[in-house]
Amino acid sequence: MNKKIIDKAGTIVTFYSYKGGVGRSFALANVSVVLAQWGYKTLIIDWDLEAPGLENFFKDYISIDSARAKPGLIDILTSATDSTTKKVSWRDCLLPIKYDDFKSNLNIESLNLITSGNFDENYYDKVRAFDFNNFYTNSNGGQIIEDLRNDWKKEFDFIFIDSRTGVTDIGGVCTIQLPDILALLFTPTDQGFEGVRRVAAKAAKAQMKLPFDRINLLTLPIPTRIDNSETEKINEWMEKFEKGLAEIYDVWLPKDVNRKTFLLFTKIPYTPFYSFGERLPVIDEGLIDPARMGYAYEAIAALIAVQLNQAKYLVDNRTTLVNLAKNSSSVMHYSGENEDIDHTTITGSMKYKDDLLETQVKRLNSLESKYEAKNQEIAKKERKIKLLTYGMAAILPLVAFIFYLRINQQSDNVVLKNLSDSSKSNLNTDSTLAEQIDSVTSESAEIDSSQLSPRLKEIFNQGKPVGIDISRLNKIESWLKVKGSGVDFILMKATDGNGRVDISFVNNWPNARKFNFVRGAYHYFSVKTDPSKQADLFIKTVKLQPGDLPPILNLDALSHSANIQSSSFIQMLRNVKIILDLFEEEYRVKPIIYARYNLVKALANESEYGTYPLWIGVYGKNRIKSPILPAGVKNWSFWQFSTTEVVNGISTSNGQRVDVNQFNGTLEELDKFTMKKPIDWN
Numbered sequence: 001m002n003k004k005i006i007d008k009a010g011t012i013v014t015f016y017s018y019k020g021g022v023g024r025s026f027a028l029a030n031v032s033v034v035l036a037q038w039g040y041k042t043l044i045i046d047w048d049l050e051a052p053g054l055e056n057f058f059k060d061y062i063s064i065d066s067a068r069a070k071p072g073l074i075d076i077l078t079s080a081t082d083s084t085t086k087k088v089s090w091r092d093c094l095l096p097i098k099y100d101d102f103k104s105n106l107n108i109e110s111l112n113l114i115t116s117g118n119f120d121e122n123y124y125d126k127v128r129a130f131d132f133n134n135f136y137t138n139s140n141g142g143q144i145i146e147d148l149r150n151d152w153k154k155e156f157d158f159i160f161i162d163s164r165t166g167v168t169d170i171g172g173v174c175t176i177q178l179p180d181i182l183a184l185l186f187t188p189t190d191q192g193f194e195g196v197r198r199v200a201a202k203a204a205k206a207q208m209k210l211p212f213d214r215i216n217l218l219t220l221p222i223p224t225r226i227d228n229s230e231t232e233k234i235n236e237w238m239e240k241f242e243k244g245l246a247e248i249y250d251v252w253l254p255k256d257v258n259r260k261t262f263l264l265f266t267k268i269p270y271t272p273f274y275s276f277g278e279r280l281p282v283i284d285e286g287l288i289d290p291a292r293m294g295y296a297y298e299a300i301a302a303l304i305a306v307q308l309n310q311a312k313y314l315v316d317n318r319t320t321l322v323n324l325a326k327n328s329s330s331v332m333h334y335s336g337e338n339e340d341i342d343h344t345t346i347t348g349s350m351k352y353k354d355d356l357l358e359t360q361v362k363r364l365n366s367l368e369s370k371y372e373a374k375n376q377e378i379a380k381k382e383r384k385i386k387l388l389t390y391g392m393a394a395i396l397p398l399v400a401f402i403f404y405l406r407i408n409q410q411s412d413n414v415v416l417k418n419l420s421d422s423s424k425s426n427l428n429t430d431s432t433l434a435e436q437i438d439s440v441t442s443e444s445a446e447i448d449s450s451q452l453s454p455r456l457k458e459i460f461n462q463g464k465p466v467g468i469d470i471s472r473l474n475k476i477e478s479w480l481k482v483k484g485s486g487v488d489f490i491l492m493k494a495t496d497g498n499g500r501v502d503i504s505f506v507n508n509w510p511n512a513r514k515f516n517f518v519r520g521a522y523h524y525f526s527v528k529t530d531p532s533k534q535a536d537l538f539i540k541t542v543k544l545q546p547g548d549l550p551p552i553l554n555l556d557a558l559s560h561s562a563n564i565q566s567s568s569f570i571q572m573l574r575n576v577k578i579i580l581d582l583f584e585e586e587y588r589v590k591p592i593i594y595a596r597y598n599l600v601k602a603l604a605n606e607s608e609y610g611t612y613p614l615w616i617g618v619y620g621k622n623r624i625k626s627p628i629l630p631a632g633v634k635n636w637s638f639w640q641f642s643t644t645e646v647v648n649g650i651s652t653s654n655g656q657r658v659d660v661n662q663f664n665g666t667l668e669e670l671d672k673f674t675m676k677k678p679i680d681w682n
Helices: 024-037 054-058 064-069 073-081 123-129 132-138 141-155 169-177 190-208 231-244 246-252 259-266 293-305 318-333 343-408 412-427 433-438 454-462 479-484 505-514 531-541 569-587 597-603 607-611 667-673
Strands: 011-016 042-046 111-114 158-162 181-186 218-223 466-470 489-496 518-524 552-554 592-596 614-617 638-646 657-663
Touching (some): 011 141, 011 169, 042 054, 073 123, 132 141, 141 169, 169 190, 181 190, 489 531, 518 592, 592 638
Parallel strands (some): 011 181, 592 614
């Protein structure tokens, strides 16, 4: 057997503290060594560019001068945006830790370090000159970071990020875009504790809005510098921590586990000896003595190794948790060739891995269910408000009529006239949809280009069609304002692979036609649901007419790197082809495929997919006229170039920001692209 049993993407863990002096880098270095001891391939990266020095923890095992002369993170980032310099590969920055100098027998490939950068006389000039805002806005920085993230997750089991403290641009990258797990370190101080709580809440919300695939950011609170001699103070602060961290623990810690007890098992004790210099107590003292720091760091390493699953064992049976963590590494790297491995252990650990995946799926489904329930609750309240509004509009004229009769005893003709005028006034109080439609019967609303963002204004001035893609997350409050923002076409989510019709589709679909938008409907593909059922749901929901765009299959879920690298990727593609064929059979036109860059790249060698119109998601510089395409891909029809444009008339959870797209052609060519022949739906 030459094939790995499990081919799993690595996990990125960011170690973050709001204040300095909490032992963040100290904890990261020690936990990384424990994981390396267990056989995990571990990479540690110094993202604290303004106060670097992570290499000092390994000064007994590497040459500090050599480490500081080696290129590092700032060199990778700078070269990625500077066309005049040679690109620095992250692989050229790897600094292996020489385990043969350690007090334990370890695999020499288990631990690697990437420093903050070549620490020469120009280092701080490079750091000061690097503008993260410009990097993300004008240099495709988000995609650059995402590509690095995917590379690291593919090559290593665990990637540890040493983040900058406080609220900074670097801290934002480290806590939002990079991590799968956010390790929050804090001391018993109000500033430090409240700071990490705010950052954790912000990171969780912000990560859900990323234009990249994420499941659920997990947060691991770690109290540090706890003096075990102060038992009364420990009890006081643990109660405070327990209350303040309730929402974080509710995501992953079983409800039957006492939070306060769990905090006591995850706290890092204060040891005065280790206040001097940079040492590794997991090497110096080992992991056995419960009173020592090494014992505490082993607990943190075990929780991270199992990705916070089975966390209850830390309280109930710590030995079981540690064994699960160690055995998980054996499964991850088992090739079938090592006869010394206990196959019973492998089988048990494989079951644990299955349980881990099942738990993650349950977490995601739970979040989706809660979100759906919240949306339904909001929709229900909106319907009640509308009914109340319409009821009041109907009742008030009647009340006025009766009152008028009693007071004035006017003639019937005068009363009826006043009632008619009053009714008309009430019916038109909120600028009804019919009135808006009349104002745009066949002509577009007047567009004020001065109100457009620079990117939209650029496309508008070129005469290129601009469109938005929307779902239940986007609420259109004024179709006229959307029209006035220069939008020509609207792509909307109709159905998804979980068997749901998007709740906004029933209103958005007819209204888009009434306001003379070119409209398109897409199905969000699921890698787990029967493809025939997915196609059937879309076909039953979407009745395309002349002037509509061809049906669209959104492959965003398949664009996830873990799916592309999966052994079942070929089967996923077969399912995609089944849906495409059923769409084409039903609508008698080639469907459109939506995919991000990495999936388009993976499909470049699959000739059959080159025949479908491409809607590609690539987020480039503001002045770029067309998307960057993978080698071998020459044609595209639609380009999703931004997820953060402001479009008037639309509200979302993050303001007016929405996904914006460009058509590869003129308005006349867009019209030719639409369906022309009516379909008999009987």
